[in-house]
Amino acid sequence: MPTGVALRDPRQQLFDAAERVLVRDGVTGLNSRAVTTEAGVAKGVLHRHFADFDAFLTELVLDRIAQVKAHATALRDAAGTGVVADNLTGALMASFDPVMVAIVVLIIARDELRGRLRAAGTARFPLVGEGTAMIAGYLTAERDLGRIAPDADIDTLAPTLIGAAHLLFTEQKDTPPEPAAVRKVVTTVLAGATR
Incomplete structure (x- = not known):
């Protein structure tokens, strides 16, 4: 029974x-x-x-990457609406929840996991790379609409935004930073690039 x-x-x-x-x-x-x-x-x-614990962790991260890609589509679809800095602030606040920050640490800590993720076709730095692609896709869409300067260096702006946001979120042990702090980073990084 x-x-x-x-x-x-x-x-x-x-x-x-x-x-x-x-x-x-x-x-x-x-x-x-x-x-x-x-x-x-x-x-x-x-x-x-799952075949083993690393296979489980790989699928866990791939599931999280799928969520980032869904957020990327929604963010790209928001291009041309609202305020660019507000859209990016919202996306970064949603992306850098405590789970994402913890998973990034997990990826850094486990060589076998990084290898399996790369074999699965993830970004070179899994999860962070997909987050950077999300921001770059949105900035490109906004540039195409004329809300970002045509000469804006998106390949520099996107990782700068992700890196600065990641630092903000990892500095806060138990609570995420205030949206105003994230928005300040966004507006500072985008200074001169927005129209």
Whole structure:
């Protein structure tokens, strides 16, 4: 006779649990036992759905990258509406939540994970690269609409915005920076580029 409760979406349940563990306990506290305990499932559930723990982590990051790509589409679609600095501030506030910051640390800490992500076709610096592409795509759309100067160096502006935002968000241990602080970074970086 089977025991236990059927899981609706075990992969998502495990991803959600891993994110909670990662934010709460950091990279050193993240292991398969911590994830399955947090998810309230047997350890075998993780290995039933993933070849090993690094395969699980790879899929976790790829899931997060898919979210960034969805945000990129929405941000690009917002080109020509609102204020450029406000659109970018909102995108950066949404992108750099505590989970994303923790996942970036995870990617840096695990060589095997970085290798698997690169083999899966991610940016050279997974997640950060996709975030940079999101900002670059939006700035390009705004430049095409004439709201960013035609000679603006988007290949410099986009990583500068991502890097400055990342520093702001990692300096705040338990709370994200205020939107005004993020907006100040955006307006400073874009000074001279907006019209």
